[in-house]
Amino acid sequence: MKTTVELSKVCCLCFGAKRALKNAIKAKDEHNNVVLYKQLLHNKETIKNLEGLGIVTKQNLFDLTSDDYVIIRAHGEPKSTYAYLNEHNIKYLDCTCPNVLSINKLVESKQKDGYKIIIIGKYGYKTGKIHPEVYGTSGWCVSPILIEDESEIHNIDLGFNKYFLVVQTTFSRSKALKIIEKIKDIMHKSNKLFDYKDTMCNAQAIIHQNSIELAKKVDKMIIVGGKNSSNTIELYNSVSNFAPTYFAEDIDDIKHLISTKKLLEGDCIGLSGGASTQIEQLKAIKSYILSKL
Numbered sequence: 212m213k214t215t216v217e218l219s220k221v222c223c224l225c226f227g228a229k230r231a232l233k234n235a236i237k238a239k240d241e242h243n244n245v246v247l248y249k250q251l252l253h254n255k256e257t258i259k260n261l262e263g264l265g266i267v268t269k270q271n272l273f274d275l276t277s278d279d280y281v282i283i284r285a286h287g288e289p290k291s292t293y294a295y296l297n298e299h300n301i302k303y304l305d306c307t308c309p310n311v312l313s314i315n316k317l318v319e320s321k322q323k324d325g326y327k328i329i330i331i332g333k334y335g336y337k338t339g340k341i342h343p344e345v346y347g348t349s350g351w352c353v354s355p356i357l358i359e360d361e362s363e364i365h366n367i368d369l370g371f372n373k374y375f376l377v378v379q380t381t382f383s384r385s386k387a388l389k390i391i392e393k394i395k396d397i398m399h400k401s402n403k404l405f406d407y408k409d410t411m412c413n414a415q416a417i418i419h420q421n422s423i424e425l426a427k428k429v430d431k432m433i434i435v436g437g438k439n440s441s442n443t444i445e446l447y448n449s450v451s452n453f454a455p456t457y458f459a460e461d462i463d464d465i466k467h468l469i470s471t472k473k474l475l476e477g478d479c480i481g482l483s484g485g486a487s488t489q490i491e492q493l494k495a496i497k498s499y500i501l502s503k504l
């Protein structure tokens with residue numbers, strides 16, 4: 212039987228990631244010393260391509276200088292980063308996704324209205340690694356309450372009168388909705404004013420739905436993206452429930468899947484990528500698989 216490889220109808224770079232990438236490349240044509248402040252997207256291939264264009268990445272705020280033209284990535288940054296750049300006359304282009312920007316402005320204004328902010332997101336309660344978007348949003352309010360897991364909700368400090376909750380845009384929707392219901396209940400029983408905004412991103416939900424549809428009709432799925440990309444890991448977890456699924460960061464991982472016979476001649480393979488994966492990478496992987504199997 213002939214091997215087939217089908218790409219998910221909707222996958223790869225979301226609107227916010229595409230916009231950040233396009234602006235970074237455009238900035239290179241118009242400015243000298245274009246510097247990415249932290250990894251633009253959690254994707255090795257994309258970063259390699261940007262480096263090939265001469266765009267360097269600096270991880271440390273204090274390494275940025277007034278000669279740099281700084282790109283702020285789609286995940287956003289705390290308010291203090293903007294203050295630092297302005298104070299030091301460092302020019303920058305803010306490529307924060309507009310969805311994330313509006314969450315940051317929202318928590319800032321809700322806090323001014325007297326609400327204690329709760330953020331559901333990956334703040335690293337087990338891994339110790341905070342997701343960049345949660346780090347950024349946390350920096351637009353004072354000491355927000357961070358919740359990543361249902362088990363943590365009983366530790367919420369109930370010493371405030373009113374609470375406002377937002378969710379990391381790429382957080383698992385099913386997990387977040389469960390946590391929100393439980394928090395609502397606690398707040399109600401404690402006579403607290405509680406309000407929230409569903410800030411989870413539809414771009415994610417659409418990629419998940421389409422990838423799951425594909426998983427249901429193929430033998431095996433491959434999810435392509437950075438192993439440090441939160442949204443790609445979430446995609447892998449959802450799709451794994453519907454077909455045997457493998458995670459690949461690059462062609463080397465595909466070579467490994469072939470050499471270890473995880474992928475076989477005659478397989479019907481589905482391919483999808485997270486919101487930080489470029490479609491070109493999926494197309495290259497498709498061609499590679501078809502040339503080998």
Ligand code: SF4
Nearest residue numbers: 225227308310380412
């Ligand atoms: S996943 Fe949604 S919120 Fe996050 S960068 Fe992409 S478009 Fe923006």
